[in-house]
Amino acid sequence: MSDLLRAPAEIKYAEELDWLESVDDGHKPFSWRLSPKMVRLFVLGSERADGLDREISQKWFGERSIVERAIVTLASDRGLLLIGDPGTGKSWLAELLAAAISRNSTLVVQGTAGTTEDHIKYAWNVSMVIAKGQSRESMIPSPIMTAMESGRIGRFEELTRSTSDVQDALISILSEKYISVPELDSDSDDSIVFAKPGFSVIATANSRDRGVNDLSSALKRRFNFVRIPVVTNKKSEADIVRFRTEELLRRHRIELDVPPTLLDVLLQSFADLRASAAAAGSDDEKLESALSTAEQIGVLEDSILHGNFFGERTLTARTLASSLVGSLARRDPEDLAILNKYLHGVVEPRSKDEGGEWPEFLEGGRDAIATLS
CATH class of the missing domain: 1.20.920 (Histone Acetyltransferase; Chain A)
Incomplete structure (x- = not known):
């Protein structure tokens, strides 16, 4: 890690994750690398009562119930929305959860005023399109589409910073679990990208941004809201x-x-x-x-x-x-x-x-x- 300015959690804690995976005999939903109990243990650290042969460091400091509800949500069909004030550790918790579940926390879309629908669906390699036409090979999948195809966790940071049309593009992904590619032949198997089991989305939203780009009722119904409180202790x-x-x-x-x-x-x-x-x-x-x-x-x-x-x-x-x-x-x-x-x-x-x-x-x-x- 010495040549990385900031290593993602799955690299930084690779040794811990490898060890937890080797001793984990719990049920793992879908394509999860760790069972829900081990995911919680990775995030919150081990205790003597866990009976492990080694100590697992605590990485996120907060209520156990918050982490448990987040894990349960990711095992369901609903997306997870972590909402709270700036600096409450929303993004760090999202990264840790994605690292423990998928061993990949880098499938991230950063929400800004300039985020477009292409950023959460797909774009095209223009030179390849000119040379060979539109095909799956000339498509540039978004991090969300990559998460869908591999059955992993995709992340969407600062969801309320994105415009309404970008947010609405998430609705079909979260409800139908596929992305249509109308540019490709509708008779081809490549015209629809289906999500594999294990796919889910962790989004974060700053509670101070309320009113910037409010979420629609339709999108809210597709997320479980988990509020991250300000640490007062x-x-x-x-x-x-x-x-x-x-x-x-x-x-x-x-x-x-x-x-x-x-x-x-x-x-x-x-x-x-x-x-x-x-x-x-x-x-x-x-x-x-x-x-x-x-x-x-x-x-x-x-x-x-x-x-x-x-x-x-x-x-x-x-x-x-x-x-x-x-x-x-x-x-x-x-x-x-x-x-x-x-x-x-x-x-x-x-x-x-x-x-x-x-x-x-x-x-x-x-x-x-x-x-x-």
Whole structure:
């Protein structure tokens, strides 16, 4: 994996998946590589009660019931729609599920305003069409069509970012389980591509995008909705941040232990800012940032790299505060004013009362705001 910037889950955890497959004696639906219990175990990690000869690492941090419902949905005829706020781990869960079930998480369509029906059905190799005419050989199948033909899991990221006509093209795929190719001879077996058992679609949608391109009632009926909640438990959030940060440190080959006191400062800062946003009376009084767990990880990574490249190869409260301000101040002057108010109204009293890392965090935040102002 050393020559890959980001390895997909089936490559990154190939050794674990191979071992789980070798000891899995459970019933496997369709063409699944692992049984539902083993899929859950791969995603959530092993426990002593599982009785395995080795430990399986936890990769997604959330409620077991959410993972179980997602797995059950994928074993049914319905598609799976993971919906939630930004940074709640929807895409990561979708990738892990596809890797465990199909050993291929890369059959992905990214939903944008520029996504067309061709992206979820098929296109044509123009040079081959000119030379030999339209045929299956000159067809370029979409990731979804490839998933259908191989009985695997296809993924559709940011479904609500796609236009209505693109979304509607999914309806026949999810209900009829085939794609018609009218350009080919209707008497030919190639004119219809049928889905093989095991095919399903995992889509994700950002709950903050509601109203961008709302899903039709017909499409909603073909999905099971699984809502991914924002992580509010401090311990769970700390586990997520620590897990992701350790991965980033390994990628950058940096040997550094994140001091628990600084991790607490980061978690408390985001908790304070979320509480302030919840109490705000208008959008102008809220940070533009979603204040997600993913953004916490980004702040921590930024401060670690800055300290490693330009500091004393250690993480400090001053650098952490500077990274937090730099990452969250997206609007000028609104976000800077909100962060300045937070520093003076919350961090300053806390630094006097509790001491510890807070005074240095306060000074680092003030310097960062002064630089950006």
